Amino acid sequence: MGISREALDAIIEDLGLNSVELQKRKDYLDLGEADGLRLRALLAPADQLKDGYVERFYKLLDRFDECRTVLDRAVRPRDQLQGLHGGQLSAMLSGRYDFDYAQERLRIGLAHQQVGLKPEWYVGAYRVLLEELLPVARRVCGGDEENFSATMLSLFKVCLLDIELVISAYFQADQERLRFFAKAFESDLEAVLITDLAGTVIHASHLTWNISGYAPEVLMGRDINQLISDRNEEDLYQRWGREAEDNAWRGDVWHRHADGHDYLSRMSFAPVRNKSGKITHYVVEYSDVTDAWESEQALKARTEELARSNQELEQFAYVASHDLQEPLRMVASYTQLLARRYKGQLDKDADEFIGYAVDGATRMQGLINDLLKLSRVGTRGKPFAPTDCNRVLDAALANLSVAVQESWAALTRDTLPEVTGDETQLIQLFQNLIGNAIKFRTPGEPPAIHIGAHRIEGAWEFQVRDNGIGISPEYFERVFVIFQRLHSKAEYPGTGIGLALCKKIVERHGGRIWVGSRSGEGTTFFFTIHDKENGNHGH
Known part of the structure; x- marks a missing residue:
């Protein structure tokens, strides 16, 4: 029947069946040696009718859909199965109803449970067996009615023994299956409830106690609304009643x-249907997610506060730098006028002081202009659109043409991809990084700069590599901080905002920027831009 020895041994152990227990069953039926003798007398004539019996038996099987389905799915060919059933007929009439016989009957019951044949089918199958054996018994007993009655009683006893053994194995296997599901049910990571359609709890797992504070036996027979807070906007079961017709429901309750005290639960429910498709029960699972929810709310509030703070800072930077432009322009204009008109007419100290004022005003104008650019990255950026980075690089190099020519810079480039972004800001990004490579070149050596890109998961990674003076690793993070300078203004002029601006542009495009370098060995700046196929949207 395809049943393993281990599975059969487990059933025998669960039933507590042994030779002593089997004898008790036979004693209850008063099945003894005399019965065996009477049935053995039927063995030879019944054996001659075996083929006809098996044929009629299989006609009976084919009448029922469940039996026919089992036969169609059977691993063994039909002729082998017919041989097994013919052998069972011989076994019943053998007169040897020992432990081996009982094990074979248990094997049949286990096989029926595994393939889905119901016990009532097995009981009904004895009709064909008795129809076959009654005429045989009458012929063997001749006209001896007393012997015929005794033979039929012996046959009924064996049939009852068979049925009891088969059905015991069947239901023991069913109970083992239920125990397995119950164990899985109780070891669930969530609390589990089973309710009827009115919301009455008919079962609660042990985790319900841990989460709700109610012992499972306390909840039995109570309305599930005892667990639900009145903070919810809608009655839970009204909602379930509407949505259960289509599928399961999951949400926070x-x-x-x-x-x-109230706590937030991540809850799901699924309807249980009978064979006709009618909903009879609900299975409810839930877990306490209050801590996660509170953390999420705190993070959300902090994110909103940071967003407001950033917006206010950007607005302040823009307003402050914009409002400073006019008075600073006036200071710069008049200091430059003083320098032109009175240079050489006053003493040496006066010329020096005027020079300081002009230089300071000019640097202040540059600083304010860079601050304006930085503050406008998030607030004044253009909507994202498909952008050819080859065109972007061309525009950046055109803006840097004088610096490239004066430094004798040698530039090489890969073919660059198309991305989704703000073209103006991407031009500024390339321009700043290439401008840095030109500015921080090794003295006496023309810059060699390469711009490349390759695809990584979900993004394009760009590189701007040079042969300049390099950066020590301890300064890798510092270079992207606003106003941070690694060199004096006399060595390398600038406001210290360029790389901070690059970082802000890259982050607006959903990427990140970093640097790889060693002092004196050149520098490579890396940055990523989301691949346009991933649907990146500017923020």
């Missing part, structure tokens, strides 16, 4: 603990 406020619960009320046994001690009175």
Whole structure:
């Protein structure tokens, strides 16, 4: 029947069946040696009718859909199965109803449970067996009615023994299956409830106690609304009643603990249907997610506060730098006028002081202009659109043409991809990085700069590599901080905002920027831009 020895041994152990227990069953039926003798007398004539019996038996099987389905799915060919059933007929009439016989009957019951044949089918199958053996018994007993009655009683006893053994194995296997599901049910990571359609709890797992504070036996027979907080906007079962017809439901529901406090639960329910498709019960699972929800709310509030703070800072930077432009322009204009008109007419100190004022005003104008650019990255950027980075690089190099020519820079480039972004800001990004490579070149050596890109998961990674003076690793993070300088203004002029601006542009495009370098060995700046196929949207 395809049943393993281990599975059969487990059933025998669960039933507590041994030779002593088997004898008790036979004693209850008063099945003894005399019965065996009477049935053995039927063996030879019944054996001659075996083929006809098996044929009629299989006609009976084919009448029922479940039996026919089992036969169609059977691993063994039909002729082998017919041989097994013919052998069972011989076994019943053998007169040897020992432990081996009982094990074979248990094997049949286990096989029926595994393939889905119901016990009532097995009981009904004895009709064909008795129809076959009654005429045989009458012929063997001749006209001896007393012997015929005794033979039929012996046959009924064996049939009852068979049925009891087969059905015991069947239901023991069913119970083992239920125990397995119950164990899985109780070891679930969530609390589990089973309710009827009115919401009455008919079963609660042990985790319900841990989460709700109510012991499972306390909840049995109570309305599930005892667990639900009145903070919810809608009655839970009204919602389930509407949505259960189509599928399961999952959502967050406020619960009320046994001690009175409310907690948020991640809850799901699924309808249980009978064979006709009618909903009969609900299976409910839930877990306490209050801590996660509170953390999420705190993070959300902090994110909103940071967003407001950033917006206010950007607005302040823009307003402050914009409002400073006019008075600074006036200071710069008049200091430059003083320098032109009175240079050489006053003493040496006066010329020096005027020079300081002009230089300071000019640097202040540059600083304010860079601050304006930085503050406008997030607020004044253009909507994202498909952008050819080859065109972007061409525009950046055109803006840097004088610096490239004066430094004798040698530039090489890969074919660059198309991305989704703000073209103006990407031009500024390339221009700043290439301008840095030109500015921080090794003295006496023309810059060699390469611009490349390759695809990584979900993004394009760009590189701007040079042969300049390099950066020590301890300064890798510092270079992207606003106003941070690694060199004096006399060595390398600038405001210290260029790389901070690059970082802000890259982050607006959903990427990141970093640097790889060693002092004196050149520098490579890397940055990523989301691949346009991933649907990146500017922020």
